[in-house]
Amino acid sequence: MNAKQFPIFYFSGTGNTWWVGQQLEEALNSRSFQSQAISIEQISPENVTARINQAEIIGLGYPIYGSDAPEIMKTFIENLPVLKTSKKMMIYITQLAWSGNGAYFMRRQIEKKGYQIDWAVHFNMPCNLSVDLSPFSTSSNHDKFIPQLEKRKRQVEKLADRIVDNKKWIHGNNPFSFLASWLQRGPWRHELKWIQGHTFSVDAEKCSHCGRCERICPAENIRLIDGLPVFDDQCNLCLRCFNFCPEQAILIYKRPFNTKRFGEKPFQGPVPEFKPELIDCKVELQEKKE
Secondary structure, three states, X not given: OOOEEEEEEEOOOOOHHHHHHHHHHHHHHOOOEEEEEEEHHHOOHHHHHHHHHHOOEEEEEEEOEOOEOOXXXXXXXXXXXXXXXXXXXXXXXXXXXXXXXXXXXXXXXXXXXXXXXXEEEEEEOOOOOOOOOOOXXXXXXXXXXXXXXXXXXXXXXXXXXXHHOOOOEEOOOOHHHHHHHHHHHHHXXXXXXXXXXXXXXXXXXXXXXXXXXXXXXXXXXXXXEOOEEEEOOOOOOOOHHHHHOOOOOEEEOOEOOOHHHHOOOOOOOOOOOXXXXXXXXXXXXXXXXX
């Protein structure tokens, strides 16, 4: 008997959503599925359609910003193929603390295309905001994340069991979560275009002209001019360029990374093995495998 195909299409800025995707892939493969977590930066629309046509269940994963999905994931959902026969979908999101209905608020757009959302689950993950203006604190010491990641592994196992047993699990599917999440999502969307164009800049004296920020940007929002990054207004606000600049030359609202507050480095994924090149659109590892 052939295993049931279960692709999980995800976007991850700084590694949290990638990590949950890897855990889900492993948990599902140990049960009755043939699952693969696939970065949406590394697969063509044609291959997305082919994978969905072959799948029994489809997964989506993304981080939450202001109770909203990243722009790159919104575009991916807009371009999902319309199904002739309905298929079940699992959505997971990663968040710092709370997002209301973050994994479920795009259900109408998704269900119009023929997908049935039976699982919409929130995973609270380590804070990636190594930003001086943020009230939250984080670390680059991966050992500090181990207790939280152990809890998330148990949550992954629970989700996998519910999928196998065909038991629905939807977070935030209540009037309070719907209304309260818009208290974040509404202002976020209102200010998003301004934030996209005004958040990032560079300290020219620190910049080593390595070009990593341009290579790992998921939105192709960074251009190098005379070796220095110039930021356009299509930013996903994923913090990848800021957190993974080897010289800590990227500024947020003209503020540098604060080593006194956060330590030697910004947050660089929940585990040491994460590197943005693993999931970046310029590498296209997934296309080469196919």
